[in-house]
Amino acid sequence: MFYILCVMGKSEYTDQEVINAIRQGGPTRQMAWEYIFKQCIGTSILEIIKMGGTRNEALECFNEVAIPLEKVMRKPQFRLNSATLKTYITKCVKRRWLRLQKIRSKEPSKPSERDVFIDDAKENVERQIMGSELREAVDMLINTLGERCRRVLRMFGQGYSMEQIAEAEKWKDADKAKKEKYECQTKLKEYLRKNPGIANHLKELLYG
């Protein structure tokens, strides 16, 4: 529906339409993210600048909260009861920025806001954010993959169905896509078996 509305050129969508589009995955998800970004980035930047931050810091925080935000939105129990999606996203960005200031030992120019726990959301987005060390370790794993595996797994991460992946790669059916995904993930597991040190490091980063 969201896809059709985008194609028809509708410019305003309800929060539920956007969330549904994210959950749908694939190209619809892409359009939904473009809408979210263009709606929310201005406000997020303003809020960060008000607190003494910069435009780049606002963008960095937005980058970091995007995928965890998507994971939270995908859960069936996710609901926005009183706040709008825009408000929710902006607050996530602000919270992330505050956390980063604490990590970098910088004092913000204005008194820090208390951590806002949005009653509407049962999950804390902050918890889902991938740390930089974990990101580096995962990037190292990604470097062992070929271009096709990266495409398949990326589409899987973006919420594409097997049928959508098969269509994108011009394969005959979804079984082929499943098989490719399985083989790519098996390669990664084999790599970790052969490199137990990397596996242990990943374990530490994931579980602490």
Added chain:
Amino acid sequence: MVDLSLHEKIETYLLGLMSREETAKFKEQIKNDPQLAEEVELHRLILPVPDRLAEIELHRDFKRWYEEIFPSPTQRIISKAQKRLISIFIIMLLIIFCVFLIWNFMAAQRAQQKQLLSELEDIKLENQGIKEELSRIQSKLDSVLQRSEPENEKKPKIPNNSEYVKLAEEGLMAYAEYMVESFRTRSVHSTLVGEKLIENADTAIQKGQFREAEWMLRSVSTNDRWHPKSLEILAFVQFKLQKYKEAIDTYEEYRKYNRDKDKTDWDLCLFYLGDFHNYKQQVKRLLLSIREDLQHPKRNEADVLYNKIQDSIGHIQK
């Protein structure tokens, strides 16, 4: 390595998509199977990979959309300035190209004009030189004509020389025809002054205008390469004007340029014959030398002449 179905089951379990009962059952399985436990653990470690790949792609999209919303001031300025610069640059190139074409065309025109002007100047100079020479000759001729008529009236013909003159003329006419004919048969149209004068003198000789011819031939400069030729013809012309002594002097002058003694001895002999009474000794000497020379080309003519005048020569004391 596990099969596809188990692989998917592990993923479903790790993503929390199993029902409660299924989850409990699978947990029990993992507990009892260390290999399965290891496989589950490895799968757990690779779970962040698709999310990270999606994150990288999303960040690229965010950057692109950000630049769409907030193009950098320099980008905005550059894009307008770029268009302006490119159009100015193209216009300047066109102007330079046009100027270059026009300059080349005009340079070619100027070069052509210069060449034509220099050729014109050369022709003018040439014509002027010829005109001056002709006017000088004309004025000399006029003055001589005015002077020479009375002289001609004063100088009487020498009747006793007339027979020798006839003999000389017979020999000289053939020579004169050859001398002038060889000049006439040149294919090159004369452009030099001396050559031009000789050409005009030849025209005058054909018309019988020997006085005019004499002054033209006298006008040929001693530095001109046609000077020897002019002397040769002048001697003949002077002979025709009955200026025998002058003809002899002229031909003796000519002999300095011509090394062909066989030819010039005979010709000179004929010229001497014109003034026989004054040049008897010279006539005799030359005739005898020619006759003694068995290889001389004019030996027969010398014999004939000698026979005709031997009485007169015989009377000369040796």
